[in-house]
Amino acid sequence: MKRIIFVVLAAVGLAVGAAAPSQAAKPAPTATAAYWGHWATQALVYDATGGNNSFKVPEAVSEWSKSGWNVVMTTDATKANITVVAENSTVDGAVGDATLVTSGSIITGCTVHLSPTFTYVNVGEHMAIHELGHCGGLPHSTSTKSVMYPTTNSNTMMTKPSAQDIRWMAGNY
Numbered sequence: 001m002k003r004i005i006f007v008v009l010a011a012v013g014l015a016v017g018a019a020a021p022s023q024a025a026k027p028a029p030t031a032t033a034a035y036w037g038h039w040a041t042q043a044l045v046y047d048a049t050g051g052n053n054s055f056k057v058p059e060a061v062s063e064w065s066k067s068g069w070n071v072v073m074t075t076d077a078t079k080a081n082i083t084v085v086a087e088n089s090t091v092d093g094a095v096g097d098a099t100l101v102t103s104g105s106i107i108t109g110c111t112v113h114l115s116p117t118f119t120y121v122n123v124g125e126h127m128a129i130h131e132l133g134h135c136g137g138l139p140h141s142t143s144t145k146s147v148m149y150p151t152t153n154s155n156t157m158m159t160k161p162s163a164q165d166i167r168w169m170a171g172n173y
């Protein structure tokens with residue numbers, strides 16, 4: 001028997017100089033999906049999780065970069081515009097969150113919290129991919145086969161975005 005671990009992957013849109021991205025719209029992962037915004041510059045990701053490999057931040061970045069989103073790792077925290085930290089989510093009931101900084105439809109920054117409590121099995125990996133997906137501009141998906149579905153458990157955890165998720169992100173870049 002597989003242990004079912006149910007986690008909630010929350011997203012918080014915190015906009016600077018623009019209206020907060022809304023979670024009310026829940027588009028299916030199709031070519032017509034709405035996005036929270038897009039990057040006009042390269043996204044540089046700094047992994048501040050303390051080298052906790054269970055989150056696999058570089059692997060998550062590598063996967064999303066296959067979409068055409070110009071996102072890479074940096075070891076220089078001062079140059080990063082996406083920072084991933086191992087801290088409890090500030091959202092009640094959530095194990096991870098992403099806070100976006102946007103100017104109009106342009107995303108200029110993102111901070112990701114990944115709960116250090118959920119580093120076992122593949123939860124950490126799934127969380128990192130999910131929250132970085134938000135950083136790239138993806139809202140939640142209504143498809144349970146998408147890494148952007150708002151919840152997951154030990155039966156649905158993913159170690160990489162689905163091919164459809166990659167195409168969805170590709171539609172934003």
Ligand SMILES: [Zn+2]
Nearest residue numbers: 009010011150
């Ligand atoms: Zn989310």
